Amino acid sequence: MKKIISGNEAIALSFGDSGGVFASGYPGTPSTEVLEEVARIGEVYCEWASNEKVALEAVIGASIAGGRCLSTMKHVGVNVAADALMTLTYTGVNAGLILMVSDDPGQHSSQNEQDSRNYAKFAKVPMLDPADSQEAYDFVRAGFEISEQFDTPLMLRTTTRIAHAKGGVEQKVKIKPVVGEWVKNVPKYVMLPNYGKIKHVEVEARLLKLKEFAETTSLNRIEMDDTDLGILTSGVSYQHVKEACPNASVLKLGLVHPLPEKMIREFSAKVKRFMIVEEMDGIFEEQIRAMGIRVDVGKDRISYCGEVSPDIIRAALGDAITKSASPVADLPQRPPTFCPGCAHRGLFTILSKLNVFVSGDIGCYTLGALPPISAMHSSICMGASISAAHGMAKVNAIAGRTEKPVAVIGDSTFFHSGMTGLLSLAYNAGNALVIIMDNRTTAMTGGQDNPGSGQVLKGEISQQVNIVDLVKVLGIEHVVEINSYNLAETEASIKKGLETPGPYVLVDKNPCILRYRVKQPMLSVDHQKCTGCRVCLKVTCVALGLVADGDKMKVQIDPNICNGCGVCAQLCKFDAMSVAKGREKQ
Amino acid sequence: MSVFNIVITGVGGQGVLLASKVLAESALACGLDVKQNEVHGMAQRGGSVISFVRIGEKVYSPVVMPGAADILLSFEPLEALRYVHYLKPGGMLVYNKVTINPSTVASGMATYPANVEEQIGRACPNARGIDALAIAKEAGNAKAVNMVMVGAVAKSLQLDSQVVEGVVREVSKGKGIDVNLKAFNGGAVA
Numbered sequence: 057m058k059k060i061i062s063g064n065e066a067i068a069l070s071f072g073d074s075g076g077v078f079a080s081g082y083p084g085t086p087s088t089e090v091l092e093e094v095a096r097i098g099e100v101y102c103e104w105a106s107n108e109k110v111a112l113e114a115v116i117g118a119s120i121a122g123g124r125c126l127s128t129m130k131h132v133g134v135n136v137a138a139d140a141l142m143t144l145t146y147t148g149v150n151a152g153l154i155l156m157v158s159d160d161p162g163q164h165s166s167q168n169e170q171d172s173r174n175y176a177k178f179a180k181v182p183m184l185d186p187a188d189s190q191e192a193y194d195f196v197r198a199g200f201e202i203s204e205q206f207d208t209p210l211m212l213r214t215t216t217r218i219a220h221a222k223g224g225v226e227q228k229v230k231i232k233p234v235v236g237e238w239v240k241n242v243p244k245y246v247m248l249p250n251y252g253k254i255k256h257v258e259v260e261a262r263l264l265k266l267k268e269f270a271e272t273t274s275l276n277r278i279e280m281d282d283t284d285l286g287i288l289t290s291g292v293s294y295q296h297v298k299e300a301c302p303n304a305s306v307l308k309l310g311l312v313h314p315l316p317e318k319m320i321r322e323f324s325a326k327v328k329r330f331m332i333v334e335e336m337d338g339i340f341e342e343q344i345r346a347m348g349i350r351v352d353v354g355k356d357r358i359s360y361c362g363e364v365s366p367d368i369i370r371a372a373l374g375d376a377i378t379k380s381a382s383p384v385a386d387l388p389q390r391p392p393t394f395c396p397g398c399a400h401r402g403l404f405t406i407l408s409k410l411n412v413f414v415s416g417d418i419g420c421y422t423l424g425a426l427p428p429i430s431a432m433h434s435s436i437c438m439g440a441s442i443s444a445a446h447g448m449a450k451v452n453a454i455a456g457r458t459e460k461p462v463a464v465i466g467d468s469t470f471f472h473s474g475m476t477g478l479l480s481l482a483y484n485a486g487n488a489l490v491i492i493m494d495n496r497t498t499a500m501t502g503g504q505d506n507p508g509s510g511q512v513l514k515g516e517i518s519q520q521v522n523i524v525d526l527v528k529v530l531g532i533e534h535v536v537e538i539n540s541y542n543l544a545e546t547e548a549s550i551k552k553g554l555e556t557p558g559p560y561v562l563v564d565k566n567p568c569i570l571r572y573r574v575k576q577p578m579l580s581v582d583h584q585k586c587t588g589c590r591v592c593l594k595v596t597c598v599a600l601g602l603v604a605d606g607d608k609m610k611v612q613i614d615p616n617i618c619n620g621c622g623v624c625a626q627l628c629k630f631d632a633m634s635v636a637k638g639r640e641k642q
Numbered sequence: 643m644s645v646f647n648i649v650i651t652g653v654g655g656q657g658v659l660l661a662s663k664v665l666a667e668s669a670l671a672c673g674l675d676v677k678q679n680e681v682h683g684m685a686q687r688g689g690s691v692i693s694f695v696r697i698g699e700k701v702y703s704p705v706v707m708p709g710a711a712d713i714l715l716s717f718e719p720l721e722a723l724r725y726v727h728y729l730k731p732g733g734m735l736v737y738n739k740v741t742i743n744p745s746t747v748a749s750g751m752a753t754y755p756a757n758v759e760e761q762i763g764r765a766c767p768n769a770r771g772i773d774a775l776a777i778a779k780e781a782g783n784a785k786a787v788n789m790v791m792v793g794a795v796a797k798s799l800q801l802d803s804q805v806v807e808g809v810v811r812e813v814s815k816g817k818g819i820d821v822n823l824k825a826f827n828g829g830a831v832a
């Protein structure tokens with residue numbers, strides 16, 4: 057019977073059905089639900105690694121030990137894992153190895169819009185690009201077969217509209233997992249230059265074999281129809297093509313690297329207009345043009361930025377697009393924001409007040425950059441907060457500037473790649489104030505466990521790392537715990553950290569209120585005392601709002617939303633906010 | 643039947659996702675093809691959320707183009723207005739009248755449009771507003787707003803509403819079938 061599941065759920069299901077035995081990944085939208093679903097199904101061992109490089113390396117070991125394995129991450133995670141990938145392509149595999157990567161065209165929840173197909177080309181590995189949940193399911197099984205047949209890691213690539221879109225899936229007969237031999241093979245797995253040179257030759261030969269395979273595999277197919285227009289496409293773009301041009305002939309690629317040159321040449325010769333529809337980079341088009349094949353419509357008409365849609369394809373062809381009214385203008389925006397009760401709010405309220413330079417990182421706290429708080433001034437990639445602050449401080453010293461930079465980083469990001477930056481900062485006599493928001497979870501991606509949460513992906517209890525101890529071991533003398541809900545104390549601690557020369561670390565251990573379901577007695581506003589000055593509103597909490605009181609607008613707190621953290625109340629100069637009557641904690 | 647497009651909008655945390663799931667599962671149970679898709683991630687932190695459910699004999703693209711929605715179901719008035727241009731001419735709009743301040747309003751940088759319902763009515767003359775929060779509370783849980791909203795459109799889906807009710811039962815297993823069914827039925831008569 058068909059089930060309706062997301063691409064991510066389909067990949068997880070197929071991993072268990074296709075003989076998989078080990079999975080390791082690092083959370084990142086839109087890839088996260090794959091491992092969560094493997095854990096929920098509960099048949100195959102899986103874990104969160106501390107970062108993507110560690111995850112891929114663990115999976116390399118699993119393959120060498122003879123188990124079919126899967127590593128999952130978002131597109132930018134591959135940058136972190138790339139060092140492993142670029143030599144893994146030389147060693148090849150023992151048991152089948154799939155690196156699943158989710159791209160995010162349109163940047164729904166990512167810091168950039170990179171196209172992972174470039175990595176398949178760069179690493180000279182085969183890549184599959186499913187077009188719906190059923191293909192996501194089927195391609196995991198096909199991926200293991202290709203990986204083993206060609207002795208290569210295989211990349212399975214999804215995009216947000218595949219990873220999160222739900223569609224019908226028919227399950228296949230389950231393959232019982234068989235763990236192969238744990239082989240010792242020095243020339244295959246030890247990439248000293250002399251062995252590596254031999255392997256590079258093999259990689260090039262493998263790519264030629266994969267090109268032949270691409271010509272005949274059913275993963276690529278031609279749907280011949282009207283020959284006026286022929287479209288080459290893959291992934292979710294295929295679906296948009298079928299919607300926009302139901303009568304066109306289509307060459308649908310499932311294997312997107314390497315390309316089936318003969319097939320493309322023949323197809324393009326049969327159609328009057330040859331079009332390529334690909335999201336983000338023009339990777340197909342560049343290669344196809346280099347083959348000397350004429351392309352009539354492609355990246356000249358479809359943007360490198362954002363997602364493709366049926367209307368974008370229609371417009372590229374000069375066809376009429378769906379008629380619609382224009383969006384209503386000038387509506388207040390609704391960006392994501394700190395949850396009511398989040399500890400990050402207190403910290404950023406003070407950082408905003410102190411007007412320091414905040415070298416930020418990636419997590420819920422990045423929302424501290426949005427107005428009116430506006431207290432984050434750089435955020436590049438995971439882990440960069442501390443290392444970038446270090447560089448700033450060095451240049452500030454050269455320029456004679458005395459201001460000390462503040463780095464803000466979360467626990468998951470600290471474990472991921474912040475620790476190495478802090479080690480380097482301590483070792484190189486750095487001068488930054490580092491604030492670690494240890495909310496005991498990876499909140500931004502939905503609350504996954506990490507080495508500080510004391511629990512592993514499968515739910516079992518594990519040893520909990522104490523960040524304060526860890527920071528000391530890395531060579532930091534001054535480590536102080538703070539409580540960001542107490543604004544006066546937090547301000548004093550930050551000032552002390554800024555005044556003390558050298559590295560200084562503050563750790564806030566308040567748990568994520570969403571993950572750990574923390575709720576304090578809610579507050580209410582005494583309208584006799586509220587003057588309507590609006591100072592409290594700057595904390596940017598959706599529980600706050602204004603209501604008319606006589607001829608004045610005064611603040612009110614929505615009891616359905618207030619989490620009782622009390623940060624707004626501490627900003628009130630008129631003592632107008634207090635725990636609602638009858639709601640005091642017992 | 644040509645493809646039937648439903649767009650569901652609201653605020654992160656309101657349960658737009660579960661409502662979408664109920665509609666998609668119902669279509670599947672009626673033997674139809676379905677694609678459901680929403681964008682989450684950053685949107686979870688109280689941001690604006692938009693979800694698509696497409697139902698038909700064969701559905702390709704998971705996205706609904708502006709101007710193509712048969713139904714717009716909005717959990718919040720401002721979000722109804724933000725996405726009202728997704729409706730096709732003569733499309734149906736049902737929205738929850740209970741407002742939630744966006745952070746830009748809560749922080750005093752913007753004001754919530756005072757005449758939001760009037761504006762909705764201008765953009766879509768046959769729009770229907772219901773107090774889903776009151777109905778959900780009446781059913782026993784303020785969080786059941788999503789089931790109220792599903793109930794409010796169940797009869798307009800060209801699906802057997804008994805099937806939809808069965809799916810509501812299925813997804814509520816272990817967490818208050820009675821409350822959700824009450825909410826669903828409350829929405830259906832609202």
Ligand SMILES: Cc1ncc(C[n+]2csc(CCOP(=O)(O)OP(=O)(O)O)c2C)c(N)n1
Nearest residue numbers: 084133418419420466467468469498499500
């Ligand atoms: C290399 C890389 N991997 C994964 C992600 C996805 N991601 C965004 S924020 C985040 C972690 C947030 O956790 P934490 O630092 O603990 O902060 P919190 O959200 O809990 O405040 C992750 C994994 C990313 N942006 N980059």
